[in-house]
Amino acid sequence: MKYTIFTLLIATTLIIPAEAKIDLVTLPTRDTVQLTIYNSADLTLARESRALTLKEGDNKLQFSWENTLIDPTSLEMVPRANADRIDIAALTYPPRVKNLGLWNIESGVSGKVPVEITYLTSGLSWRAFYMGTLTEDEKTMRLQGYVRVTNNSGEDYENAQTRLIVGKIHLLDQIAELARRQYPYGRPGEIRPMDAARPASRRAGVAGEMMMMKSAMAKAPAPKEIKKEGLSEYFLYTIEGTETIPNGWSKRLPSFDVDEVEVVNLYKFEQERYGNSVVRFLSFKNDEKHNLGETPIPGGLLKVYRSVDDRQHLSYTGQSSFKYIPVNEDVELNLGSVADVVVEPKLMEVETDNYQFDQRRNDISGWDEFRTYAVEVKNTRDIPVKIEIKRNFNTTYWNLKKTGDYGEYEKVDQNTVKFTLTLKPRSTSKFEYEITTYHGTRQESYRSSR
Amino acid sequence: MTSRSKNLILAILVLMTAGAAQARIKLVALPERAATVIRLDNPNSTLIEEERVLTLQQGLNKVDFSWKGVSIDADSIRLTVLDHPENVTLLNVSYPPNEAALVWEIACESNYAETVRISYLLSNIDRLITYKAIADKTETKVDLKSFLIMRNFSGEDFDEAHILLDYGQAFDQGIAHEETKQMLFLKAPDVPITKIWTFDAAKLPWDPEQLENRNVGIPVSYRIVNDKKSGLGDFALWGGKARLFQDDGSESTIFLGEDVTKQVPVGEKTELYIGDSRDIVVTQRKMSDRQTNIRRNRANQIILHDTDELITAKIENFKDSPAVLTMIQHIPGQWEMKDCNLKYKRKDASTLEFEIKLPARTDKGPAVVNLKMHYSRINVRPGRVMR
Numbered sequence: 001m002k003y004t005i006f007t008l009l010i011a012t013t014l015i016i017p018a019e020a021k022i023d024l025v026t027l028p029t030r031d032t033v034q035l036t037i038y039n040s041a042d043l044t045l046a047r048e049s050r051a052l053t054l055k056e057g058d059n060k061l062q063f064s065w066e067n068t069l070i071d072p073t074s075l076e077m078v079p080r081a082n083a084d085r086i087d088i089a090a091l092t093y094p095p096r097v098k099n100l101g102l103w104n105i106e107s108g109v110s111g112k113v114p115v116e117i118t119y120l121t122s123g124l125s126w127r128a129f130y131m132g133t134l135t136e137d138e139k140t141m142r143l144q145g146y147v148r149v150t151n152n153s154g155e156d157y158e159n160a161q162t163r164l165i166v167g168k169i170h171l172l173d174q175i176a177e178l179a180r181r182q183y184p185y186g187r188p189g190e191i192r193p194m195d196a197a198r199p200a201s202r203r204a205g206v207a208g209e210m211m212m213m214k215s216a217m218a219k220a221p222a223p224k225e226i227k228k229e230g231l232s233e234y235f236l237y238t239i240e241g242t243e244t245i246p247n248g249w250s251k252r253l254p255s256f257d258v259d260e261v262e263v264v265n266l267y268k269f270e271q272e273r274y275g276n277s278v279v280r281f282l283s284f285k286n287d288e289k290h291n292l293g294e295t296p297i298p299g300g301l302l303k304v305y306r307s308v309d310d311r312q313h314l315s316y317t318g319q320s321s322f323k324y325i326p327v328n329e330d331v332e333l334n335l336g337s338v339a340d341v342v343v344e345p346k347l348m349e350v351e352t353d354n355y356q357f358d359q360r361r362n363d364i365s366g367w368d369e370f371r372t373y374a375v376e377v378k379n380t381r382d383i384p385v386k387i388e389i390k391r392n393f394n395t396t397y398w399n400l401k402k403t404g405d406y407g408e409y410e411k412v413d414q415n416t417v418k419f420t421l422t423l424k425p426r427s428t429s430k431f432e433y434e435i436t437t438y439h440g441t442r443q444e445s446y447r448s449s450r
Numbered sequence: 451m452t453s454r455s456k457n458l459i460l461a462i463l464v465l466m467t468a469g470a471a472q473a474r475i476k477l478v479a480l481p482e483r484a485a486t487v488i489r490l491d492n493p494n495s496t497l498i499e500e501e502r503v504l505t506l507q508q509g510l511n512k513v514d515f516s517w518k519g520v521s522i523d524a525d526s527i528r529l530t531v532l533d534h535p536e537n538v539t540l541l542n543v544s545y546p547p548n549e550a551a552l553v554w555e556i557a558c559e560s561n562y563a564e565t566v567r568i569s570y571l572l573s574n575i576d577r578l579i580t581y582k583a584i585a586d587k588t589e590t591k592v593d594l595k596s597f598l599i600m601r602n603f604s605g606e607d608f609d610e611a612h613i614l615l616d617y618g619q620a621f622d623q624g625i626a627h628e629e630t631k632q633m634l635f636l637k638a639p640d641v642p643i644t645k646i647w648t649f650d651a652a653k654l655p656w657d658p659e660q661l662e663n664r665n666v667g668i669p670v671s672y673r674i675v676n677d678k679k680s681g682l683g684d685f686a687l688w689g690g691k692a693r694l695f696q697d698d699g700s701e702s703t704i705f706l707g708e709d710v711t712k713q714v715p716v717g718e719k720t721e722l723y724i725g726d727s728r729d730i731v732v733t734q735r736k737m738s739d740r741q742t743n744i745r746r747n748r749a750n751q752i753i754l755h756d757t758d759e760l761i762t763a764k765i766e767n768f769k770d771s772p773a774v775l776t777m778i779q780h781i782p783g784q785w786e787m788k789d790c791n792l793k794y795k796r797k798d799a800s801t802l803e804f805e806i807k808l809p810a811r812t813d814k815g816p817a818v819v820n821l822k823m824h825y826s827r828i829n830v831r832p833g834r835v836m837r
Contacts, residue, residue, distance in 0.1 A: 414738050
């Protein structure tokens with residue numbers, strides 16, 4: 001079912017009163033349509049080309065968009081030929097009718113003129129999602145990226161060139177709100193209602209996706225290529241050929257498929273952030289070495305599976321939503337807390353010393369505290385793992401002494417350090433550190449050991 | 451003339467009864483509205499100027515101007531005599547009670563068919579200005595178009611009017627009640643732009659690692675200067691909503707974003723915020739913040755101290771093109787920079803501005819610039835916020 005009525009009426013009389021708009025009418029069909037869909041906002045730039053039949057002199061052209069989510073203030077028409085002889089002077093939104101615009105065109109030519117009509121519309125969206133399949137040894141992962149385009153715009157777009165934009169755009173008004181306004185630019189002195197209601201989504205969308213997939217499989221066994229290029233702060237994905245996405249339907253398209261992405265099994269422990277559990281991360285880099293790095297990776301949800309045998313059986317490891325990853329940036333996918341890697345810090349000793357006294361108040365004015373922690377790290381897995389342990393001290397006046405089998409520690413900021421360890425399969429590592437903190441007047445004599 | 455334009459009624463009174471407005475008898479000789487000007491140069495009020503020919507008789511004439519269904523500021527109504535200003539004198543203006551009307555008393559030395567201009571401020575008719583700019587692929591210039599959006603909800607239909615701002619193209623157009631018209635009134639091709647990225651340490655999160663799955667966008671703006679070099683500079687540009695597009699190099703455009711510009715006087719600049727860059731990443735951390743030079747009161751409480759602070763920031767450019775990041779740092783109160791590895795400008799007492807040139811990323815990884823700012827705040831009084 002086609003919900004939208006796009007009409008384009010050309011009236012060649014000089015003046016048409018708003019009350020009687022229909023005069024001489026032709027209805028040129030849409031020759032081509034291009035959709036540029038954004039994912040950071042409910043926004044699509046539509047560009048269609050049509051051939052108008054103009055007469056020399058004044059022409060009036062009516063464009064209406066009943067039951068769509070078009071922002072009327074974004075409408076623009078540009079002639080693609082004889083641009084110097086065609087003046088598109090004014091666009092009028094007549095009184096007491098909605099979803100209708102009248103263009104005044106002064107033409108120095110008569111005959112067919114190709115024009116391009118652009119507008120912003122709401123209701124089309126896309127999102128990226130991913131599937132990762134780890135090898136049995138969890139050293140590499142096959143990463144498959146998909147995009148899912150959904151059309152709830154009210155308009156059926158047939159054979160549309162589809163482009164997707166990755167980027168964070170600044171918008172002042174929601175396009176859906178602009179599309180619903182009684183008057184395109186509001187009334188003078190009007191305070192605009194912030195109606196955040198979204199267009200009703202249709203249940204047909206889910207079923208639609210499945211049907212589309214089947215038909216796509218039947219018709220086109222070769223997946224479409226997606227051309228990727230950077231523009232300004234955005235990335236533009238152009239899907240090969242054209243797509244037909246009826247209103248209410250979604251379409252899933254493969255974006256990329258790379259095998260053997262080297263991954264690091266990274267585990268993190270930070271009590272203040274994750275509690276007493278170790279959190280598992282899958283880490284890799286969006287670069288050439290990892291068979292990636294061609295373009296940034298748009299944010300989305302990744303479901304991670306692991307191969308468990310030679311017969312391609314899988315085990316579901318977990319899922320992680322991740323943010324936009326620029327080229328050459330490290331990716332850390334949080335797969336949630338685990339029990340097979342354990343970090344146990346234990347307070348082994350507490351001492352205080354170097355007391356200073358305030359004679360006048362008969363009280364303690366400064367002291368040092370020494371705490372010794374023993375940290376036991378267990379890797380119960382049958383693969384090697386990398387573990388990052390962060391410790392926070394709640395003060396900037398501290399010094400740290402370490403003992404035990406771990407490498408260097410790193411000062412992250414004024415009151416945080418990070419210990420990094422790599423553990424062999426099924427192994428345990430222990431280390432100790434002694435933290436001295438300086439309190440009260442003892443802070444004045446503090447000297448950093450680093 | 452449509453029926454609606456009779457909302458403004460101009461009548462010449464030949465008979466006056468004493469007093470009560472209800473008893474005023476009007477001989478209605480409705481002079482046609484001639485040249486009408488809708489002047490939109492004041493963003494808050496719209497001035498209507500209309501010319502009418504009044505048939506005036508020698509002696510005293512009373513001209514009644516009344517309106518209904520429209521909102522006119524009665525104090526704004528002016529009458530200008532155009533043909534015989536020396537022989538036609540406006541003596542006084544009176545306002546009848548409980549009526550949207552006024553009566554002009556005009557003395558005339560002879561019989562004239564006099565052209566007069568009536569001007570008044572009409573409510574609920576106004577204009578907006580919008581801009582559309584298309585940047586080239588390299589983002590060095592834009593083709594700028596400005597549109598006048600006229601909104602008429604005044605209650606009055608204007609069949610034909612001369613519509614103008616204080617610059618740009620004027621239009622001879624009619625506009626009906628409840629009608630909105632969009633007219634292209636200014637085109638400026640090849641206006642140079644400067645693209646700027648800004649990290650303000652007071653506005654953006656410092657450590658992206660602390661944010662779960664959220665990118666920190668560095669705001670990106672286009673700077674346009676209203677001067678001759680830009681092909682502009684003849685007049686102040688009105689404020690309004692600007693939508694920015696970019697040529698994608700394949701006969702199409704992408705939408706970059708939108709912002710509102712304030713009025714831009716000649717010689718001044720405007721910065722249009724289009725969106726956020728996620729390919730420049732700033733990780734800022736405070737590595738040290740210690741009290742020094744501590745002074746205490748008799749109760750041994752600290753009443754005055756200095757600080758020793760170290761801030762580091764790692765700026766990474768993951769873009770395949772170079773960029774210049776404007777980094778804003780804030781140090782409140784009295785302070786002294788001990789060591790800073792990058793040059794900065796002191797914008798005011800507590801604001802430092804760094805201009806950080808970032809090369810493009812290479813095959814090896816992102817381009818990285820590190821900032822190290824070691825400073826001391828002096829004479830800090832605990833509990834007292836210094837700005």
